Amino acid sequence: MGEKHIVRFEPVGIEIEVDEDQNILRAAAENGVQLMHGCKEGQCAACKSFVLEGDMDDIELDKYSTFALPDSEREEGQTLLCRAHAYSDLVIELLQYDEEIIRSGLPLKKGVAEVVSNESVTHDMRHLVLKLIEPEEIKFFPGQYLDITVPGTDESRSFSMANVPGREGVFEFVIKIYPDGLFSEFLDKKVQIGDRLDVEGPFGTFTLRESRTSPIIFVGGGAGMAPVLGLLRSMAERGTDRKPIFYYGGRRSRDLCFEKELRELEEKIPGFRYVPALSEPAGDDEWDGEVGLITDVVERLEPDLKGRDAYVCGPPPMVDAALAKLTALGVLEANIFYDKFTTTGEPEGEDSP
Template identity: 80%
Template sequence: MGEKHVVRFEPVGIEIEVDENQTILRAAAEQGVQLMHGCKEGQCAACKSFVLEGDMDNIDLERYSTFALPDYEKEEGQTLLCRAHPYEDLVIELLNYDEEIIRSGLPLRKGVVEVVSNEAVTHDMRHLVVKLVEPEEIKFFPGQYLDFMVPGTEESRSFSMANTPSRDGRYEFVIKIYPDGLFSQFLDERVKVGDRLDVEGPFGTFTLRESRTSDLIFVGGGAGMAPVLGLLRSMAERGVERKATFYYGARAARDLCFEKELERLAEKMPGFRYIPALSEPAEDDVWDGHTGLITEIVRANESSLEGMDAYVCGPPPMVDAAIATLTALGVREEHIFYDKFTTTGEPEGEDGP
């Protein structure tokens, strides 16, 4: 344990203590303060904030991407809370925050899960189902994620839950298999029913803002299916009547999944539409749906999205393109909630893996 320092977050007026051996984001999560974040690895910039009071030389940053925090922004006083270790008291201005989410944080818990099933849902994505062995419960909100520890290493990988909270202690994930992916290759080649894995969570702020009643638009690609499916399942279970449209981008028909369930949700939820699109249909695909990048399909189908809330999840190029499209169509930036699925595997395009 290192020396502890007080970090105050403005404009919400919340203070926490941070050990020098912790990142600010980690300390906040342990104390039930749910700051905006995504990858926790210094790649997505969701936790970028401004240092109002404190010496930048007294903030140690773990390795991060200069795409997330360019040098000129660092020189101006911006930092990444998921990488930042404080060595003095600080006052931080949150640039991306939601007070409703900040104050509704759930405590982090470590646990052990047992594999129930590990089945392919596309040629390169797995539907992993696990059940909690210990502790008795890890609470979460639909749209959040768990960290899986990679056996034999000190590494972890993050995966969003596709299910809704329930008493049976089961969790579902949709996981892309990458060539040489540290966890995904382990999942592809070694994970069997009955295996036990260490997890920790919940993390993430890709959750439904319950205080709002606006119509919803979801944009997803690849494994971004998982958290959106969790949100839609939750809305259906609870009878949420907000109108919603889910645009999902894939490359070819073999990359589509959960089609039948989404069709059933459309029957159960009168205000819900599911609109898939293929960016590169295969020659033998029997496809009469939309063709093109998912952002192009959104632009072609929607004349105005003013007043709506948007949820975007998938690879960074798709998320960035979707945010630009949505704002151009009238969605206010503060009402766009996103989760960038950063990866150490192969590069992903706008249409997802």
């Protein structure tokens, strides 16, 4: 371990001790401080912050994408907390934070989980179910994700949980299979029932803000089904009355999954509607539902979204398009919560929170 330094976060006034060998985001999580973040790989910019006090030369950054932190922004004093190592005391201004979430962090835990099932739910997505072997429990909030170590490597991949927390210690994931993806290859061709995997979590801030009562619009695509399904299951279980609607996009009908359960949730959650859409339906799809990019469908059917909260989860192009559409339709930026799936030098979406 290296030397330790004090990092203070403003405007929330929280101080933590950070080891030089840790990035600041990791140190905050270990101290129960839930900072806004997404990929943890320096690609999504969710944890971008401004250095108010401290020498920029005393901040060392691990490898990151200049799309997330352009050189001009770094020169102005901005940094990525998931990549930043502090070599002196610092004061950091959080550019994105949530008062309700920041002090509600659950302790990070490492564990071992056993593969219970690995079933195809579309032509290119799997429903992976794990059961925790040790420790006895890893607590999480619906919508959060776990890191899973790829067997035989030091690499880990992040995947959102589709289930609600329970004493059974079960974790469900909806994972897209990509050609030559490191975890995809394992999941597609090598995993066996009973295999044990190293996991760690929880991570992520794609969780329901309990203090809010606004109606909710969910927008998702691909493996973005997982965290939204987790949130909807939680709302049904707890009897939440926030009149959610879920817009989910695929190219063809073979890209849709959990249709039966989502229709059943329409009966369980007051005011809930599920609206799937296909962007490229073919004749054999026999499709009579919505057609078009999911963001265009939202714009067509929801001309006024003032007063809503929005949750968006999926690949970066969809998320970026959704953010622009939702704000144009009246959703306040502060009330839009999103997980943008990023990559680690692999096909888009492999590292899907």
